[in-house]
Amino acid sequence: MCQRPSPKPNPSSCSSSGSSSSSSSSSPDSAGSSLSRDALLRDLNRQALLRDLSRQLAYGDLAARVQAARDIRRLARASVKARSVFAVDAVVGPLVAMLPSREREEREAALLALLNLAVRNERNKVTIVESGAVPPLVELLKSESSGLRELAAAAVLTLSAAESNKSAITASGAAPLLVQVLVNGSIQGKVDAVTALYNLSSSKESLDPNLYVEAVTPLLTLLKESKKYSKFAEKASSLLEILSGTEEGRSAISDAEGGILTVVETVEDGSYLSMENAVGVLLTLCQSCREKYRERILQEGAIPGLLRLTVYGTKKGQERAQELLELLRDDRPKRFTSKALETIAFDIASRIDGPSQASETAKRLLKDMVRREMELSTSRLHLKAMPQPTAAPN
Numbered sequence: 001m002c003q004r005p006s007p008k009p010n011p012s013s014c015s016s017s018g019s020s021s022s023s024s025s026s027s028p029d030s031a032g033s034s035l036s037r038d039a040l041l042r043d044l045n046r047q048a049l050l051r052d053l054s055r056q057l058a059y060g061d062l063a064a065r066v067q068a069a070r071d072i073r074r075l076a077r078a079s080v081k082a083r084s085v086f087a088v089d090a091v092v093g094p095l096v097a098m099l100p101s102r103e104r105e106e107r108e109a110a111l112l113a114l115l116n117l118a119v120r121n122e123r124n125k126v127t128i129v130e131s132g133a134v135p136p137l138v139e140l141l142k143s144e145s146s147g148l149r150e151l152a153a154a155a156v157l158t159l160s161a162a163e164s165n166k167s168a169i170t171a172s173g174a175a176p177l178l179v180q181v182l183v184n185g186s187i188q189g190k191v192d193a194v195t196a197l198y199n200l201s202s203s204k205e206s207l208d209p210n211l212y213v214e215a216v217t218p219l220l221t222l223l224k225e226s227k228k229y230s231k232f233a234e235k236a237s238s239l240l241e242i243l244s245g246t247e248e249g250r251s252a253i254s255d256a257e258g259g260i261l262t263v264v265e266t267v268e269d270g271s272y273l274s275m276e277n278a279v280g281v282l283l284t285l286c287q288s289c290r291e292k293y294r295e296r297i298l299q300e301g302a303i304p305g306l307l308r309l310t311v312y313g314t315k316k317g318q319e320r321a322q323e324l325l326e327l328l329r330d331d332r333p334k335r336f337t338s339k340a341l342e343t344i345a346f347d348i349a350s351r352i353d354g355p356s357q358a359s360e361t362a363k364r365l366l367k368d369m370v371r372r373e374m375e376l377s378t379s380r381l382h383l384k385a386m387p388q389p390t391a392a393p394n
Helices: 021-026 028-059 062-078 080-086 089-098 104-118 122-130 134-141 146-160 163-171 174-184 187-200 213-225 231-243 247-255 259-269 272-288 290-299 303-312 315-328 338-353 355-385
Strands: none
Touching: 028 062, 028 080, 028 089, 062 080, 062 089, 062 104, 080 104, 080 122, 089 104, 089 122, 104 122, 104 146, 122 146, 122 163, 134 146, 134 174, 146 163, 146 174, 146 187, 163 174, 163 187, 174 187, 174 213, 187 213, 187 231, 213 231, 213 247, 213 259, 231 247, 231 259, 231 272, 247 259, 247 272, 247 290, 259 272, 259 290, 259 303, 272 290, 272 303, 272 315, 290 315, 303 315, 303 355
């Protein structure tokens, strides 16, 4: 079976036979030489272990191959150095060749070994894909075993984090299979599928949103249950914004129970990026059919979150919120008294900064609202003052 690295040699045993142990330990040159010999022996042990494991992977029987893959996984988990040492063709190639095996035990051992070699190592991610891992991983995403499907999804997630791998993975047809994991998998499987799809969404061969409408409902469910300011919420809301670009996607968002409310809550409580993505979803809905979606968005209480976003969001988020607020305005707007506006602003400010600082925040909100209204009024006056084009003569 596998050789194990021998224990580190005792520095005192490495001293020259012609020198006493005391003089050896007191000499800097001798101590440095001892350390060099230790490092050399460790390196030799690693190389011997690498040769032994690669030989077992290439020529061993089923039991030997499985044990070698498990040893590689264990060592890669324990040591960053081991990940670099074992990410060579003599190891990665045979592990990839084990992925299509008929034996579940062999497929799983190889998958876990490759997964641990790829973690936090960009070069290894690229090496594994270049060794042909993507096609067998796609086949594993089709496996009847939910455990293997989710392990394959975790592997695709890890490999898709490398920019140069995204095109190959997207072109392989992995994305629709990841959607199936998102729809039918365990919570961990769903989270891994969302992150993998998010990674792939930035590839040049971008995802076709028409193919992934099925993903809307589980995305909304996960977003509803997650912390709106989390990194996961940023990924889920980003995918929802992509899906809102199609009529089918918009219908799925509005038809899902609590779908629009979940997006509104993300505008209110999300991180800056989540708020930007979520307001993008609402804006796309309203732009596509104001008559259909305006009342739905207003009924879910979107106005306070949008007003807050115009002041505290990213530049893109602020612009989107301002544009959406214009679309949500009543065609015959009600005239609010100054007292009513102050009450609304104070309520929003209390949510943002708490009661102790609400007064100052409310003043800033009101000032900003007045400034924006003046800008809009000025813009309308300019448009009315512009000469209208005359009809061209026949």
